[in-house]
Amino acid sequence: MSIEDSISEDTSGREPLVPKAVVSRLSLYLRELQHLHRSEQKTISSSKLGRALGFTAAQVRKDFAYFGQFGYPGIGYRCEELIDQIKKILGTDKKWPVVLVGCGNMGQALLGYRGFAKQGFDVVAVVDVDENVLEKTFQGLKVEHIERLPEIVKRHELKVAILAVPATAAAEAAERIVKSGISGILNFAPVTLTVPKNVSLVEVDLAMELEQLAFSVFQNQQP
Amino acid sequence: MSIEDSISEDTSGREPLVPKAVVSRLSLYLRELQHLHRSEQKTISSSKLGRALGFTAAQVRKDFAYFGQFGYPGIGYRCEELIDQIKKILGTDKKWPVVLVGCGNMGQALLGYRGFAKQGFDVVAVVDVDENVLEKTFQGLKVEHIERLPEIVKRHELKVAILAVPATAAAEAAERIVKSGISGILNFAPVTLTVPKNVSLVEVDLAMELEQLAFSVFQNQQP
DNA sequence: GCGTGTGAACACATTCACAGCA
DNA sequence: TGCTGTGAATGTGTTCACACGC
The missing domain is CATH 3.40.50.720 (NAD(P)-binding Rossmann-like Domain)
Structure with a gap:
């Protein structure tokens, strides 16, 4: 794991800075979502995604909430859309x-x-x-x-x-x-x-x- | 990192269970201590060991304190002794x-x-x-x-x-x-x-x- | 003086629980 | 009904600060 903070320099200490632990879970979510996507799964709920990875549903939702509102009440998250969002956050939407x-x-x-x-x-x-x-x-x-x-x-x-x-x-x-x-x-x-x-x-x-x-x-x- | 807890089943919830973060730092300490030992360095203080790895001195001391009292006030920790202790804790004193x-x-x-x-x-x-x-x-x-x-x-x-x-x-x-x-x-x-x-x-x-x-x-x- | 060990204070991360929307 | 988003409560990890030993 990184010795440096995963997060940008805390020059002013105001931003709601994303916890490093969240970022490392983002990669796990991405991997699982890509797996689901390949299995033709269109949507997934926070509880099912959490269960697959060993996290609580609340944690899954809170993690995503750091970056915006990606879910649909009553439905869950759309896999393909969420994959794109996470890639954009991680910076891996580009080569x-x-x-x-x-x-x-x-x-x-x-x-x-x-x-x-x-x-x-x-x-x-x-x-x-x-x-x-x-x-x-x-x-x-x-x-x-x-x-x-x-x-x-x-x-x-x-x-x-x-x-x-x-x-x-x-x-x-x-x-x-x-x-x-x-x-x-x-x-x-x-x-x-x-x-x-x-x-x-x-x-x-x-x-x-x-x-x-x-x-x-x-x-x-x-x- | 492990999906499972690094720690034994919490069957009764009383032990002062070691945080998994501590265990992962133990490996880092060990690596650094072995490096120091090869450089003929006999002892090291928590502050110097911490600085080398990017941790605070307090954290270094507290981490070791989970397992016993290995340091010498006024001196620091004896590298060789601490290496043996950490190996014993991790279980890598045996092949x-x-x-x-x-x-x-x-x-x-x-x-x-x-x-x-x-x-x-x-x-x-x-x-x-x-x-x-x-x-x-x-x-x-x-x-x-x-x-x-x-x-x-x-x-x-x-x-x-x-x-x-x-x-x-x-x-x-x-x-x-x-x-x-x-x-x-x-x-x-x-x-x-x-x-x-x-x-x-x-x-x-x-x-x-x-x-x-x-x-x-x-x-x-x-x- | 230097440096450990440690309770108390603090900061951070996770879980709970519920309002609100489809 | 099912599920998200989120403040409030809890739990966990880190840092502070100081008593004590060399």
């Missing part, structure tokens, strides 16, 4: 070109992952420093040297980078990314990065997720 | 053998990821249903048919499975996993799984993480 930094084991897997494109994220360039992968082509993209990053960012008007290098190389890579003019980093390296506060950061640490699971299993065992 | 379910693109990457082993998680078996990978060997492990799961679980006394199959196959795979006696699933498929409440679930949806990042960038842009 996001992204650059992949690091083309090792994890990087190559992310390149092959079809799930990004489905939500509007297109990997349009790949950079690395390792001789072994430089100039090679993966999924139709030739790996360029990380020095090229500034021009790549400009050329594609990139805002977001996916960082998938070894832990030891992460800090330096992050600095290069920031200097290239990127404003958001999805970090897979198990290191706490320091970035300027105008740059957003989301961290995914797979070992940490397993630790959380281990703890949970551990608890449920001796009740 | 956790895990089974990987799904050996496609993502599964193979996870198999090659060295970060799991570093925290005590060993992938000891791999299962799938796809003819193309069955019987093949990856990272020294031969892919077995998912039907074998029950005996594999028993043989290695497995508690945890990593689920990395395509979305369409996830629900069925999860059911097989549950039936095989596993009590925790780390799910990489972008689907909401339904599991018995004695089974823990942690979800990692990479597209969702990118959505969160997109939103954050989107906000920071028009201030």
Whole structure:
């Protein structure tokens, strides 16, 4: 999860700022709604949507209420309409070109992952420093040297980078990314990065997720 | 993050139950402490540890206080000692053998990821249903048919499975996993799984993480 | 002085419960 | 009747501020 606040700088402290927890549920709602939409389901009530995801009906309604009035009393929410609304809120109604930094084991897997494109994220360039992968082509993209990053960012008007290098190389890579003019980093390296506060950061640490699971299993065992 | 509570069933409602947010920070503390330990740093104060991770000193102290008194007034916390304590709390002071379910693109990457082993998680078996990978060997492990799961679980006394199959196959795979006696699933498929409440679930949806990042960038842009 | 542990105060998030609309 | 939108009440998590130990 993001270390930074998900919300814009609180310069004046007046706006009714959306809680970060709400934003993360928005993605879950979107995923479920897209699933319903594919199943030809036209509308859904807050209680059913909540049940599917493990939330209360009140929470579902309140979450949406932060952004406007999308529901129809007596009916519920129209799936397709709500999908569009959430996408607009998240900013994923438009395509996001992204650059992949690091083309090792994890990087190559992310390149092959079809799930990004489905939500509007297109990997349009790949950079690395390792001789072994430089100039090679993966999924139709030739790996360029990380020095090229500034021009790549400009050329594609990139805002977001996916960082998938070894832990030891992460800090330096992050600095290069920031200097290239990127404003958001999805970090897979198990290191706490320091970035300027105008740059957003989301961290995914797979070992940490397993630790959380281990703890949970551990608890449920001796009740 | 887990859909289930990270905490044991609230059967009687008396224990001072640890907030799930605390547990997720525990993993972050651990990562940072291990980093400090490798840098020969013997002790650390709550304020410095907090600053490194973006938390307040009070929060750091309160988090640890849920589990006991680990600090030394005037000194701080001894890194090595605290590492051991946190590992004991998370349950990662012992090795956790895990089974990987799904050996496609993502599964193979996870198999090659060295970060799991570093925290005590060993992938000891791999299962799938796809003819193309069955019987093949990856990272020294031969892919077995998912039907074998029950005996594999028993043989290695497995508690945890990593689920990395395509979305369409996830629900069925999860059911097989549950039936095989596993009590925790780390799910990489972008689907909401339904599991018995004695089974823990942690979800990692990479597209969702990118959505969160997109939103954050989107906000920071028009201030 | 420095730094922990902790009750009390505060801020934030969730749930309740009901008015109002289709 | 069914379901949304929302103020009020509750519950949970975070920060403050200070007593105490090194």
